[in-house]
Amino acid sequence: MKTIPRRTLAAGSFLAVGALALVGCTGGPGSGGDGSDSGAAGDNVVTVYGTISDTEAELLEQSWADWEEENDIDIQYEASKEFEAQIAVRAQGGNAPDIAIFPQPGLMGDMADLGFLQPASQEVADNVAEYWSEDWAKYGTYDGTLYGAPLMASVKGWVWYSPSFFADNGYEVPTDWQGLLDLTAQIQGDTGSAPWCVGFGSDAATGWPGTDWVEDVVLRQSGADVYDQWVTNEVPFTDPQIASAFDEVGKILKNPEYVNAGFGGTDTIVTTPFGDPASALVSGECALHHQASFFDGFITDAGGTVAEDGDIWAFLTPAFGDSSSEGAVVTGGGEIVAAFSDDEATQQVQAYLSSPEWANSRVSLGGVISANKGLDAENASSDILKEAIAILQDEGTTFRFDASDLMPSGVGTNTFFKGMNDWVNGSDTATVLEQIESGWPSS
Incomplete structure (x- = not known):
């Protein structure tokens, strides 16, 4: 089984950060609550804290092993499934790591707002300016100050399918959203079975795959400006444009004739673990599945080849209307690396992690990608990951970070997740949108 994507471990972080804000921060930037140094574990030792665990953690440590030896710096990595809650507690208690790998830009912003993070060094800023797009740089910036550099990335919104099944039945990859709906109806009519397999299950974060569907449609249907305003609540969830996105997604997810192949009816969406549809795809029980670029690993684990x-x-979720002359329009995710300490060794590590040298080292080990412009796509371990890198590096691509990861945690990873579960289980759109909107902080 693949490691759960980092963004699915976010539930509960808003409460921890909110409690920290009430307690207050008496130290200056980069300090603990008593003003002491927040993280250095010793000369030439740099502590790094994040959610990346198991095999992925081993590969992370392998990616910087040669650099550690060459630079006489010991990077000590610690993984935690409680990262989002514990990073606030550790910072307040004077026990913050030197560096944290934040799975949500919003959480990094919370830490910067509370005065715990160090502004990025000039070398980090130079790397970000040269190797990362303005959008990616923005995700590491809070209140006009660059604090963090991007690390890895994913491209969301892929629709996974069997090429041989399409060829045998004369199906073609759709070029617009209506074409996707038409293809869905055609497969259902030809086979008499539901075409789509869908799983929202992810323990405390159950519901996040549903938010990805909605985010894809908001960006494609209403455009980047509306998407950006939605992230900041200038366009609330109750706005007709967001309701329209839910309704379009509902044409698939809430139709019992279209979902849930291999698992049952639409009532099984919430209880089906998000990785399980890989087996249904490979076995042929399911014809279509919506998931990010990381899903290729789940398919490989299920015994399938991705090519x-x-x-x-896979093909990208198509746009609304003709987009043949435009670049790709995609949502995605990733991590931001920010520092609590400003000692020299910490700055060196943060700079290395923002460089193309690190990106190529990690990507060549397999399973992940980066949006670093200095990354050689040929180092990627699969064709779909190479395709995703090309999309990220294309200047014509319209890219937006996962909306729920940019929103305050009280809505993004709380009421939005829960609302998706209620909605797909039968609650009406208007009621669910009001419930999700209630998660926004009052100030």
């Missing part, structure tokens, strides 16, 4: 002429391949 244009393999068992499973």
Whole structure:
């Protein structure tokens, strides 16, 4: 089983940060609550804290091993599934790491707002300016100050399918959203079975795959400006444009003739673990599945090959209307690396992690990608990951970070997740949108 994507471990972080804000921060930036140094574990030792665990953590440590030896710096990495709650507690208690790998830009902003993070060094800023797009730089910036550099990335919104199944039945990859709906109806009519397999299950974070569906449609249907205003609540969840996105997604997810192949009816969406549809795809029980670029690993684990002429391949969720002359429009996710300490060794590590040298080192080990412009796509471990890198590096691409990760945690990883579960289980759109909107902080 693949490691759960970092963004799914976010539930509960808003309460921890909110409690910290009430307690107050008596130390200056980069200090603990008593003004003491927040993280250095010793000369040439740099502590790094994040959610990346298990095999992915081993690969992370392998990615910087040669650099550690060359620079005489010991990077000590600690993984935690309680990162989002514990990073606030540790910072307040004077026990923050030197560096944290934040899975949500919003949480990094919370830490910067409370005065715990150090502004990025000039070397980090130079790397970000040269190797990262303005959008990615923005995700590491809070209140006009750059604090963090991006690390890894994912491209969301892929629709996974069997090329041989399409070829045998004369199906073509749709070029617009209506075409996707038409294809869904055609497969259902031809086979008499639901085409889509869907899983929202992810323990405390159950519901996040549903938010990805809505985010894809908001960006494609209403555009980047509306998406950006939605993230900041200038366009609330109750706005007709957001309701329209829910209704479009509902044409698939709430239709019992279209979902949930291999698992049951629409009532099984919430209880189906998000990785399980990989097996249904590979076995042929399911024809279509919506998930991010990381899903290729789940398909491989299920015994399938991911390639244009393999068992499973993918196309991006199509746009609304004709987009043949435009670049890709995609949502995605990633991590931001920020520092609590400003000692020299910490700055060196943070700069290295923002460099193309690190990106190529980690990507060449397999399973992940980066939006670093200095990354050689040929280092990626699969064709779909190479395709995702090309999309991220294309200047014509319209990219927006996962909306729920940019929103305050009280809504993004709380009421939005819960609202998706209620909605797909039968609650009406208007009621659910009001409930999600209630998660926004009052000030």
